[in-house]
Amino acid sequence: MNRHIQTELTEQVLIVTLNRIAAQNALIPDLLSELIAVFSRLPSEPNVHAVVLQSASAAFSIGGDMHSFNRHFPDIRDYALDIVGKLNQMMLAMIDTPQPIVTAVHGVVTGGSMGFVLASDLVLVSPQVVFKAHYPSAGFSPDGGWGVLLPRIAGARRTAECLLLNKSFSAQQAVDWGVANAIIEQDKLRDEAQQVARKIAAYPAGTMRTSKQLLWRERAQIAADLELEREKFVELITRDDAQKGILRFLQTYKDYPPENLQ
Numbered sequence: 651m652n653r654h655i656q657t658e659l660t661e662q663v664l665i666v667t668l669n670r671i672a673a674q675n676a677l678i679p680d681l682l683s684e685l686i687a688v689f690s691r692l693p694s695e696p697n698v699h700a701v702v703l704q705s706a707s708a709a710f711s712i713g714g715d716m717h718s719f720n721r722h723f724p725d726i727r728d729y730a731l732d733i734v735g736k737l738n739q740m741m742l743a744m745i746d747t748p749q750p751i752v753t754a755v756h757g758v759v760t761g762g763s764m765g766f767v768l769a770s771d772l773v774l775v776s777p778q779v780v781f782k783a784h785y786p787s788a789g790f791s792p793d794g795g796w797g798v799l800l801p802r803i804a805g806a807r808r809t810a811e812c813l814l815l816n817k818s819f820s821a822q823q824a825v826d827w828g829v830a831n832a833i834i835e836q837d838k839l840r841d842e843a844q845q846v847a848r849k850i851a852a853y854p855a856g857t858m859r860t861s862k863q864l865l866w867r868e869r870a871q872i873a874a875d876l877e878l879e880r881e882k883f884v885e886l887i888t889r890d891d892a893q894k895g896i897l898r899f900l901q902t903y904k905d906y907p908p909e910n911l912q
Contacts, residue, residue, distance in 0.1 A: 654681040656706070657688060662699040662851040663844060664692070664749075671707040674907045676715035677762055682736035689743040699851035699858070701747065702843045703766060704754040712907055713761020713784065713794070719887075720896050730884045734793050737762050738876040741795060744769035745866045748859040750850050754843035756836050760784045762794035768803065769795070771862060773829065774843050775821045776836035781829070782818035787902070789895025791879070791886040798875035802868075803828050 654675075656667040666688060668675040675681070692698055705711060714733065722729035744751055744766070753770035758780045767773055767781075785792050792813055801809045804827035811817045824830035834842045850858055866872075886892060900906055 652684045652688075654678075655684050655688065659698065660844075661848055662697060663702060663847040664688075664695075664698045664700075665702045665704065665844065668703075668705040668707065668711060672907075673712075673715060674707050674709040674757075675705055675711035675763070676718075676907050677711065677713060677733065677737065678715050678718050679733050679736055682733070682740050686736065686740050686743050689740070689747050692747045692749055695749075698749055699855055700847040701749050701751045702754065702840075702847045703751055703770065704840055704843060705756065707757070709757035710755045710759045710779070711763030711766065712758060713763045714790075716788065716896060716899055716903075716906060720900065723893055723896070726892070727884055727888050730887045731880070734762070734880040734883050737765055737794055738873075738880055741765045741769040741876065742869070742873055745869055745872065748862065750847075750858055750862055752843050752847045752850070754834075754839045755779050755830070756839055758782065761788075761790075764796055764800070765794035767829065768799040771865070772831050772846060773824075774832050774834050774839060774846070775824055775830045776839050777821050777833050778836065779821045779824070780818050781812075781820075781824060783812045783816060785813065786816040787895075788899045789886070789891050791882040793879050793883045795876065795879070797879055797882075799872065800829070 654670040656669045658665045670676065670681055750771040752772045753767060754774050755767060756776040756779055759767060760782045761784050764781065783792060783796050796813060808827055812819065821833050825833060
């Protein structure tokens with residue numbers, strides 16, 4: 651039984667909802683494992699023609715759970731290998747899912763949670779959405795595709811500002827940069843995502859699936875690049891500065907996990 655996500659199948663569209671509400675969908679291995687299990691089954695689900703990924707909390711997801719990183723500092727290398735490995739596995743499961751994925755994003759998206767956005771096929775955002783890397787805030791190395799997928803989509807210079815200057819970017823910038831497809835008012839966001847998914851589901855499944863395969867034809871290189879991200883993440887988090895970064899982050903955000911990590 652899933653504890654951190656909900657699923658619902660309606661009109662050949664599988665709706666997957668991030669539901670770790672009290673923690674603003676901060677990423678932990680259990681949540682990622684539940685998602686991997688769902689998406690890994692989709693290639694053998696003939697009644698699912700499209701997928702919607704959405705969130706039930708005030709934030710879409712605030713990235714890796716900093717309390718969990720802090721608790722696991724005695725075994726931080728193993729924990730980092732596990733959680734970033736599962737994040738990469740989840741992103742590749744999304745890419746490998748034959749059914750197109752429409753992701754509805756509201757609130758904030760920080761850290762590794764960006765991987766859900768970057769591994770989607772279509773992305774709809776609310777006007778208030780904010781994307782931020784936050785790695786300089788915690789002293790971590792980028793994961794979730796910030797260093798390998800965002801440059802492919804948005805360009806190296808824009809990504810450099812996000813990673814080196816810790817700059818956030820807005821819904822309009824996400825559309826302008828190609829990270830998102832459209833801005834939808836938040837009270838209509840879920841309905842619009844489901845409507846787009848139903849439109850996809852109504853088209854011939856073979857056309858949708860081969861189109862997706864062609865769009866993700868760099869899959870093998872992406873997998874190798876994500877593994878490099880994991881190696882760099884683990885290398886940096888085992889240094890003394892990482893624990894200082896975690897404590898500094900938790901002191902800065904005393905209400906962690908907050909709704910807003912801008």
